[in-house]
Amino acid sequence: MLDALGYASLDALMDAAVPSAIRQTAPLRSLPAPATEAEALAELRALAAHNRVRRSMIGQGYYGTVTPAVIQRNVLENPSWYTAYTPYQPEISQGRLEALLNFQTMVSELAGLHTANASMLDEATAVVEGMLLARRASGSASNVFLVDSDIFAQTRAVLDGRAEAVGLELQYLPLAETDPADLPEAFGVFVQYPAASGRIWDPSAIIARVKEHGGLAIVAADLLALTLVTSPGELGADVAVGTTQRFGVPMGFGGPHAGYLAVREGLERQMPGRLVGVSKDADGRPAYRLTLQTREQHIRRDKATSNICTAQVLLAVMASMFGVYHGPDGLRRIAEGVHAQAAGFAARLHAAGIEVAHTDFFDTLEVRVPGRAAELVETARERDLLLWQVDADTVRFSFDEVTAASGIGFSRATDGLAADLAAVFGLSDGFGVSLTPHLPEGLRRASDYMTHPVFHMHRSETAMMRYLKRLADRDYALDRGMIPLGSCTMKLNAATEMAAVTWPEFSGLHPFAPLDDVQGSLVMIGHLETWLAELTGYDAVSLQPNAGSQGELAGLLAIRGYHRSRGDEHRTVCLIPSSAHGTNAASAVLAGMRVVVIATTETGDVDLADLRAKIAEHRDELAALMITYPSTHGVYEHEVMQVTAAVHEAGGQVYIDGANLNALLGYARYGDIGGDVSHLNLHKTFCIPHGGGGPGVGPVAAKAHLAEFLPGHPLAQMHQHPPFDHTTGHAGTVEHRGAPVSAAPYGSASILPISWAYARMMGAQGLTDATANAVLAANYVALRLRDHYPVLYAGENGLVAHECILDLRPLKEATGIGNDDVAKRLMDYGFHAPTMSFPVAGTLMIEPTESEDLAELERFIQAMIAIRLEADAVAAGEWPADDNPLVNAPHTAESVIAGEWQHAYSRELAVYPSAGDRTAKYWPPVRRVDQAYGDRNLVCSCLPIEAFA
Template sequence: MNDQSLSPLHTLEQQDAFIGRHIGPSADETAAMLETLGVESLDALISETVPEAIRVEQPIPLPGPKTEQQALAELKEIASQNQIKRSLIGMGYADTLVPNVILRNVLENPGWYTAYTPYQPEVSQGRLEAILNFQQAVLDLTGLDLANASLLDEATAAAEAMTLCKRMSKAKRANAFLVDAEVHPQTISVIQTRAEPLGYDVIVGDVESLIDEHDAFGVVVQYPGTTGAVRNFEPLIEKAHAKKALVCAAADLLSLVLLKSPGEMGADVVFGSAQRFGVPMGYGGPHAAFFATRDAYKRSVPGRIIGVSVDTRGNPALRMAMQTREQHIRREKATSNICTAQVLLANMAAFYAIYHGPEGLKTIASRVHRLTDLLAAGLKLKGLELAHDTWFDTLTLNAGNDRDRLYQSAQSAGFNLRKLGNTQLGITLDERSDRAEVEALWTALLGADHGLAIEQLDAELIARAASSHNSEADSTLYVCNSIPTELKRTSAFLTHPVFNQYHSETEMLRYLKRLENKDLSLAHSMIALGSCTMKLNATAEMIPVTWPEFGALHPFAPVDQALGYKTMIDSLETMLKAITGFDAICMQPNSGAQGEYAGLLAIRSYHQSRGEAHRNICLIPTSAHGTNPASAALAGMKVVLVGCDDQGNVDIDDLRSKAETHADELSCLMITYPSTHGVYEEGIREICDIVHQQGGQVYMDGANLNAQVAVTRPADIGADVSHMNLHKTFCIPHGGGGPGMGPIGVKAHLAPFVANHPVVNIEGPDVGNGAVSAAPWGSASILPISWVYIALMGGEGLRKATEMAILNANYLTQKLSEHYPVLYSGRNGRVAHECIIDLRPLKDASGITEEDVAKRLMDFGFHAPTMSFPVPGTLMIEPTESESKAELDRFIEAMVKIREEIARVETGELDADNNPLKHAPHTQADLIDPEWNRPYTREQAAFPADWLKQSKLWPTTNRIDNVYGDRNLFCSCIPVEAYAED
């Protein structure tokens, strides 16, 4: 009998560690898989797999693993260092009330946050409907024709708007982009950062004057302005259009409930942040940016667009239309490298709009505006001067020499206001504001004896509004014209039924659950997507995201109020430096693709600092991610492709030849390691040396970092800079297509050249460096997820995770290789953390494609692996360390049964077109169809494995027609009648 109560304390503590909960296989399963591979231990497997020249034998210098309770208690103590004051700073960020039904059932729900990007729409209809609702809300409020499924943040959306203008403007010889001085400063900085390597001239000032003085391809304005003014831009837009320039408006989504839409004014692009639609400020993110434009520009829209198509039964079905991700199509000719959206946050914003509906949003917006009117009236009555006569929610005070005293008085009362220049003070109200807050602000700014009564003032404003417009005496008090008559919204919005029927919590809850039930997530089964590392997002890691100590901070709050964030971020940077070997970390990029871009900009600036600005050649293997050449193009580099050999490795002779040919202009090499083909290239050190010998830098794509942690380090291998996908290796969930974080690690010589920020200066980088994201530390509120993960695992656990990821991948490869060709392998026939199976021979023999296999896997309850990347006609499979042997065996069984079905097609036993693979996925509608005319049974269709009879996720549509969707682009909510007709 094993009496655990008599075990040594150290043993019991180890058994209580989180490591065993994160890693799927048990000790017995691990032993069985090692036996299958014919190796004695994990150490032996690593020795067989990872090249000796790059292996790290010493443990990562990190503290030992913590229990969940220990890690959360430590992080709670760190979080308590943050001071939560009312931040009325504005600048594109406003506090909001997250409806609890959305908080609990979406943000905190693994059914929503562990799902993948909806590339397989038949098991993603819930998310797709939510994003379509987001697009519809944006279309209605902006007054434009077409909206995308969200971007990273408002500032990067502005940069995307600029490149769209350049591409679509008919002012082809113009090279100037005009930015109004009333645009948020962080947005201006990101625009300038994007423009410099592209060679655009960014001119900041009063665009009403600048448009007369310059030939421009585009103009951007802020509506309302960063200091609060609500301006009519119609004359400017007409003038810009006359000069063939396009006009972009950065808009406040809540203000558009009351304001005339920019689309109605004639704007060509409208973008902004959806944060104040029920998403916490979170010290800067993650927040969904919205982006809308005209139908004529749809081929240049960055990011993804959700559209309506039909399935094989002719029913309406949703999919990613024109899966723009244009970097994969245009590569170095791309104008965007956007890969990650902010789907989880876009969903929250859409549900916020649905829950409140048009009338609820009008109430919220009107209350915020009314309180701002009352605040302004009181301040004016007591002699304070306002900079503008118009506003929605933001006032700017001309405070003169009294500015700092008023600022400090507000601080003492618990309010963070905004300093503007040397004499002005900004105040932005929000959804949390109420009459008590207005009175508290009066007291802070006017003194306790101000004598103002908000009820009396409100009544006077209403009375004067009824009898005014004819007396100059009213002008000191009457502020109800703070929105000019010609700019008041008259057009309807959110008229679709979805925005008008789920206003009780009961109905909203059921709607959320209906959508969730349509989608496959990690809550259902393994998602074995190659390169995407869909591992466990543990509940303990997720809990701090919704702590108010992290969620309630404004990104531009005084830094002494964010000491908890500083401690946590500094600690996470120390962890990541220990793991990667880099000397410095830049936390600002909020996606992997943005990390690529930020790293290349650092390389570019480094060369410029040495008088070598002419170095602009970027070598990229042909196997690289599509974002690599796109990022290089955005960083002002010219791409030279390097070939691969028959084993999928970089052709070192070709690399050496091209590095020598371009030696004088060589800027860098971009390489993924382990390779995109899923193997540890033996020549990686030589590859890095070749580039360094010619004066170039090495950028290592961190997409496959999960196969490096604790067994090797990118900085030791030879990388000068690398991004880290925190939403892959370090457990931030994918959220259905975002959020993500892509911080970069750099060697010491590159550290001065990474991104800084114009509002909050970051220690380390040069002060003059531009920003790549709107917030100083990107999507800061999800960084605690990675902090908790590393704290829970410790150095020992991180190594075990990598070893198990490699074991699971090799076990899966071994078992599948008995039925499918495996395209690439490394030393000793091993793969790294993923493998590629080649379906092209089977297609030639049977007509069955990789898409058929992907759709048939849905009938088994699995999401398809990565399809046709990096090699067309293949599936790339990555099981991660979090999946148990039992789950791997279920997936293997599914793939074996699919292979048997393919064999039956090959022999003619199954018809080439009328078989379970070509008809997959099968829905409940198929099973109850009285006209079943297929040469296989309904049971074979829907229950091809025994375990499915106990639990099955049903695809809610049949296979969707991609071609129809692209030819008939329709990206707004489906009329209810369409469902009724079907």
């Protein structure tokens, strides 16, 4: 590849590609020498040994659950599921899309509402999204949002911060004791159901009163409880939100978990995130796709109503398959067992004269123990039990599927958990279940749910395993071949990096477990924070943001907090180039900023003249500039230092989007080129898998003056974070005091071992080499394809960064074949398509990454050249414009064997266009999907079996 490009070495290539003005010179001292796979795993084992996984009954939104082995082995640990990309190419994503449709169906029916989306980041952020949805859909002119004071602490903290940023007023009320007639007018109301204290009460009168004034009702509901109690939709809720964590997804020290959001009919087009719908393919067969595509943040930008454009796909798949495997009857049995245990222990406490706060509950007991709460919690810890201290007089604890699996509540003298819990409260060892439900008579569920055959067909492990395999075969993931997506790096997620995710020492921790129990995870988090700070040239890092969008928001909120601390409340303008990632503008709006767009030049660079004009126009109100480096056009901009200096001179801060850090790592640092804060996509540069479209982790890194404004958390085990001192190599101490952006203190902590292992095995030189190899691969592809498709942008010396953009607009004009046709034809050649029409319509953006070898790159290059020749054949009249292998792509097996072949090209050319190994052929499961039909005919839950006949 170097010979073809004319460079003698990787160093020579990078010297030519990366501007000398930004080149990093200081050595990287914090990263140890690279470890072997065996050494890295041994070190992770040593860290894991410092975690203590006690029997958690903390609850508060996180519960013990049993992941069925068939789901753990065939989904969570299966690269066919975790290395897949977002299903933007629906024809080769039918398996994931079906699994997500199952998720949507399960959630919507349990919630009693018309439509559910394909998942949210977590429960707390789902509550925020519900509030924002209510604000834009409400008929009320009020700026007040009513919140039940019996709410999870983490949800309250996230809600407070997000509401303040956009100027909404929250009023907390004890809604269970509030007369509906006394409610103030509000655009919405939020109810926790069951409440944080465990209480179950009927909020329907409160909901009705708010809706009388045009407000909307949002209910955060426990899905397991909804198998036994009346659904939010039946109570009058407009929106239901929550988490599916207890459906087979380990607590994992806080995540990742699939949150959920469901809405009543009429609110579908107001929903955030992703929505799977049913359309039809070219043969009229049902086919799944992401629907309502115009809601994508790349399109709506500063008009977006949410900055969330991802879904927790892998975790949503796990939760949906938990529902598929257990079915409604199995879920109900789990819920009945949990409730019976809670009721049985409540009866024992009552008999012993110990006050249980609420008569009606599902799984959580709040117990009054005047002056003894701390003592009892400590006594429980000594017996390896974790309870939750509310205050000096009150403890809470929750029963769950794991306590049920332990046999608790069945009067077994040998049951250690039952004996230990009883001993904490001074009870006798044995206690039985209660057959008397503690659910309000009027709230016992009578409606059906999960009636579709998919939730009744896969009861044996054999059937479940085959169903999961069948769905996986309908997808295309990295275990099949290259996914050359520009802007969304798809590199190897090495098996050694993935190994620790399912270790119980990491996966079994409650996010609010005591400090002493989580030392191993905190040390690992400290390592990552230190490494990432030095690698990026910043001083402090927060790993809390559980998506790039949340990292963006956290960074902008830090800038906002900094300006306000200096009395500069008027600094609210955020400058954003027209080429930026769409979530940038959406995040700025949600941080309370006003977006002003900066023009870009024909070469894709920031237009310096326009930038200076906009700075002059908004100088006194300038808060920040958001740029991506290298640019979204895949080019190293040489004037970046002038850009950042101009903003700083005007008193603004510079936010550098870290989406393309994998083209810079080891060669330059954001903090050295003028960045004040950045988010990093660990699912791109640091190998956390996309998991079929999930957001991974989006930590935020900042300079020292912004460190205190990074996200904090009221329930964090450690509030002190060590920023890296680049001059001494030692850590200082600063408290992160910003509002939390995720429900858990350390975000998606259970997948951080992936990035830790990657950095630990690569070391500083390995990370640098990876960058160089990625740039080499991108430039090699650009060189080889330049004569067939124009390369739209290049920097000095004609080089690109880690990705290249092929301009297919001339091809469309000359042959009638567009980028969509090329993308679909690539499926016949056995490839996932590159990124389409971003950042420029009518183009393909290609990022080969450092993970692909020369053979795979050549296979892709030859496919692209062959497709160009096919397009030329159309232009030459060899095939009709409306009947050729490109416009008819992709071709399914059925399409070439059923009936008479009446096309102008051969069957063989249709499905075997290349001379490669025909035994390795990937067969798309459906033909080209009709996107417009799916938007016109919105169907977002499982179709009846007859539809596929």
